[in-house]
Amino acid sequence: xxxxxxxxxxxxxxxxxxxxxxxxxxxxxxxxxxxxxxxxxxxxxxxxxxxxxxxxxxxxxxxxxxxxxxxxxxxxxxxxxxxxxxxxxxxxxxxxxxxxxxxxxxxxxxxxxxxxxxxxxxxxxxxxxxxxxxxxxxxxxxxxxxxxxxxxxxxxxxxxxxxxxxxxxxxxxxxxxxxxxxxxxxxxxxxxxxxxxxxxxxxxxxxxxxxxxxxxxxxxxxxxxxxxxxxxxxxxxxxxxxxxxxxxxxxxxxxxxxxxxxxxxxxxxxxxxxxxxxxxxxxxxxxxxxxxxxxxxxxxxxxxxxxxxxxxxxxxxxxxxxxxxxxxxxxxxxxxxxxxxxxxxxxxxxxxxxxxxxxxxxxxxxxxxxxxxxxxxxxxxxxxxxxxxxxxxxxxxxxxxxxxxxxxxxxxxxxxxxxxxxxxxxxxxxxxxxxxxxxxxxxxxxxxxxxxxxxxxxxxxxxxxxxxxxxxxxxxxxxxxxxxxxxxxxxxxxxxxxxxxxxxxxxxxxxxxxxxxxxxxxxxxxxxxxxxxxxxxxxxxxxxxxxxxxxx
Amino acid sequence: xxxxxxxxxxxxxxxxxxxxxxxxxxxxxxxxxxxxxxxxxxxxxxxxxxxxxxxxxxxxxxxxxxxxxxxxxxxxxxxxxxxxxxxxxxxxxxxxxxxxx
Numbered sequence: 001x002x003x004x005x006x007x008x009x010x011x012x013x014x015x016x017x018x019x020x021x022x023x024x025x026x027x028x029x030x031x032x033x034x035x036x037x038x039x040x041x042x043x044x045x046x047x048x049x050x051x052x053x054x055x056x057x058x059x060x061x062x063x064x065x066x067x068x069x070x071x072x073x074x075x076x077x078x079x080x081x082x083x084x085x086x087x088x089x090x091x092x093x094x095x096x097x098x099x100x101x102x103x104x105x106x107x108x109x110x111x112x113x114x115x116x117x118x119x120x121x122x123x124x125x126x127x128x129x130x131x132x133x134x135x136x137x138x139x140x141x142x143x144x145x146x147x148x149x150x151x152x153x154x155x156x157x158x159x160x161x162x163x164x165x166x167x168x169x170x171x172x173x174x175x176x177x178x179x180x181x182x183x184x185x186x187x188x189x190x191x192x193x194x195x196x197x198x199x200x201x202x203x204x205x206x207x208x209x210x211x212x213x214x215x216x217x218x219x220x221x222x223x224x225x226x227x228x229x230x231x232x233x234x235x236x237x238x239x240x241x242x243x244x245x246x247x248x249x250x251x252x253x254x255x256x257x258x259x260x261x262x263x264x265x266x267x268x269x270x271x272x273x274x275x276x277x278x279x280x281x282x283x284x285x286x287x288x289x290x291x292x293x294x295x296x297x298x299x300x301x302x303x304x305x306x307x308x309x310x311x312x313x314x315x316x317x318x319x320x321x322x323x324x325x326x327x328x329x330x331x332x333x334x335x336x337x338x339x340x341x342x343x344x345x346x347x348x349x350x351x352x353x354x355x356x357x358x359x360x361x362x363x364x365x366x367x368x369x370x371x372x373x374x375x376x377x378x379x380x381x382x383x384x385x386x387x388x389x390x391x392x393x394x395x396x397x398x399x400x401x402x403x404x405x406x407x408x409x410x411x412x413x414x415x416x417x418x419x420x421x422x423x424x425x426x427x428x429x430x431x432x433x434x435x436x437x438x439x440x441x442x443x444x445x446x447x448x449x450x451x452x453x454x455x456x457x458x459x460x461x462x463x464x465x466x467x468x469x470x471x472x473x474x475x476x477x478x479x480x481x482x483x484x485x486x487x488x489x490x491x492x493x494x495x496x497x498x499x500x501x502x503x504x505x506x507x508x509x510x511x512x513x514x515x516x517x518x519x520x521x522x523x524x525x526x527x528x529x530x531x532x533x534x535x536x537x538x539x540x541x542x543x544x545x546x547x548x549x550x551x552x
Numbered sequence: 553x554x555x556x557x558x559x560x561x562x563x564x565x566x567x568x569x570x571x572x573x574x575x576x577x578x579x580x581x582x583x584x585x586x587x588x589x590x591x592x593x594x595x596x597x598x599x600x601x602x603x604x605x606x607x608x609x610x611x612x613x614x615x616x617x618x619x620x621x622x623x624x625x626x627x628x629x630x631x632x633x634x635x636x637x638x639x640x641x642x643x644x645x646x647x648x649x650x651x652x653x
C-alpha cells in the first residue's frame with residue numbers, strides 16, 4: 001500500500017491545524033455558518049438531519065489493519081460504536097460533535113488518512129476493483145495508477161471549484177467490478193497492438209436524476225499520457241460545464257448536450273497542448289509508486305480445489321459461504337474473501353467497532369494486513385490462503401459477519417435514506433431490512449441466484465438504483481413515502497439503466513412486489529443457470545409489469 | 553400553523569424554538585405560530601440568526617391534534633424522533649449547547 005512521504009504527512013497535519021482554528025473561530029462567533037460551511041465541507045463534514053456526518057476518504061477502497069482499527073477507535077470514542085461504509089468506498093460517522101472533529105482528524109493523520117475532498121465540487125475519491133492486485137482475470141493492478149491520479153487530483157488548484165462533483169473509477173480487468181461506465185471518467189485497462197498496457201477512457205457516465213452510460217472518448221491512452229489526458233477532460237468540463245443549473249452541471253450533461261464527437265475534439269485539442277509537458281508520467285515514478293503495491297510474499301502452495309459440495313454436506317452454512325463469498329485469486333492456493341455487511345435485518349454497509357477490530361485482526365493474521373472496501377458496501381480480505389478459510393470463517397461467525405450472501409438478493413446496496421440524509425425523500429434502510437427478512441431463507445436465496453437489488457432514498461441515486469437488476473427509488477408524494485421499482489439495470493461491462501415498471505408502492509407493499517418479480521423470473525427462466533438479468537434481457541419488461549400491475 | 557426548527561451548532565442536534573425563546577429538544581415544546589403571527593415568527597428568525605448558534609433554520613408546517621404537534625412532512629417526524637432503522641436515540645444537546653433568543 002502507498003505510504004505517506006514527509007510532504008503528505010506535513011500537509012494533512014497542517015490541514016488539521018487549519019481546520020481546528022476554523023472550528024474555534026466558528027464556535028467563538030468570529031465566522032458565521034455561511035463562511036464556515038464551505039470550510040467544513042472541504043474536510044468532509046456535513047450537517048444531516050440529526051447531527052453532523054463526517055465522511056472519511058478510503059483511497060481506492062484500500063485499508064491496512066491499523067487504519068481499520070483507528071476507524072473502530074473513532075466509532076467507539078467519538079460516535080455511537082459503528083461506521084457506515086459507502087458506495088464511494090468511504091466511511092461515514094453519523095453522530096460526531098463539532099468540537100471533536102479536529103481531534104478525529106488528528107487520529108486519522110496518525111494512520112495516513114484524512115477526509116479531504118469527500119465533499120464539494122472537486123474530484124472525489126477514486127474507486128476501483130475490490131479485488132485489485134488479487135483477481136485472477138486482472139490485466140494490471142490499477143492501484144498504482146489510482147494513487148497517481150489521487151495525487152494529481154488532490155488539491156488540484158484548477159479543479160477545486162468545478163461546476164459539480166467529479167468521480168473517477170478504474171478497473172484493471174475485463175469484468176467491470178467498479179461500474180466505470182457510470183462515472184464522470186471511467187478507465188479500463190486494455191492492451192494495444194504492440195502488447196502494451198494502457199487505458200480505455202470513458203466519459204460522461206453517471207446516475208442521479210439523469211442517468212447516463214458513459215461514452216468511449218479514446219480507445220487507448222498510455223500510462224505516460226494518462227494524467228495529461230485526464231487533465232484535458234477535466235479542463236474542458238471546467239470550461240464548458242454548466243454552472244447555471246446544479247441539476248445540469250455534471251459532465252454527463254455536457255457530453256449529452258454537446259455530443260461526444262465535439263467533446264472529443266475539444267479534449268484532443270487540449271491534450272495536444274498538455275501532452276509531453278509537465279504532466280507526463282515518467283516510467284521511473286510509476287515504478288516507484290508500483291513498489292508500494294508489490295504483491296505480498298505469497299507462500300508457494302499448490303492450487304487447492306475447494307470441495308464445496310462436501311463442505312455443504314458437513315456444514316451447510318460454511319458451504320454456502322464458500323460458494324458465494326470467495327473470488328478467484330491469481331496466486332495458486334489463495335482466494336479473496338468477501339465479508340458481507342448485509343446480515344438479515346441489518347443496515348447495509350454498517351459495521352460496529354468490535355466488528356471492525358475483528359476484521360482488522362483477520363486482515364493482519366490472514367491477508368497480509370490488507371483490506372478492501374467494495375462499492376457494494378462490503379469488505380474484502382484480498383489474499384487468504386485456502387487452508388486458512390475455516391479459521392477465517394469461524395472468526396467471522398463469532399462476530400456476526402459470516403453471512404454467505406455475496407451477490408444474492410439480500411446483498412443489497414442501500415443509501416442512508418431519510419433516516420439520516422437531509423437530501424432524501426424516503427427511507428431506504430428499513431426497506432432493505434424488510435426485503436432481507438422476506439428472503440432470509442438461505443436455500444431460497446440460492447435458488448434465486450445472482451440478483452442485485454439497489455435502493456435509493458431520492459433521485460440523487462446514492463444507492464445506485466438505476467443499475468440494480470431490481471432498482472428501488474423512494475419518493476415522497478402527498479406526505480407518503482412511495483417506491484418506484486425498475487428492472488434491468490446493470491453496473492457491469494454490460495452497462496444498462498433499469499426501466500421503471502409503473503406507479504410506485506407504499507413501503508409495506510414493496511417486499512411482496514419484489515417477491516412477485518422474483519417468482520415471475522423463476523417461472524420463466526430457461527434453467528436455474530439463467531440469472532435474473534439474463535432472463536429479463538430475453539423476456540423484456542412485459543411479464544414483470546404484469547407481475548406488478550396485472551395484465552394491461 | 554408553523555414551528556421553527558434547526559440544528560444546534562455544537563452537537564448538530566435537532567432543536568425547536570419554544571414559547572420562552574429557548575431552543576429546546578422537544579418537538580412538543582415548540583411554539584406554534586399561527587398565520588397571523590408571521591411578524592413574530594420573522595422576528596424570532598432574525599433574533600436566532602444573530603445568535604449564530606442554530607444552523608439549517610427552517611419553518612415547518614404542522615397540524616395540532618388534541619394539543620399534540622404533528623409535523624406535516626415525514627422528514628420532520630423522523631427528525632423529531634431519530635432514525636427509525638437502525639433505531640437510535642436522537643442527538644442530544646451538550647451542556648453548553650443551550651441557545652436562547
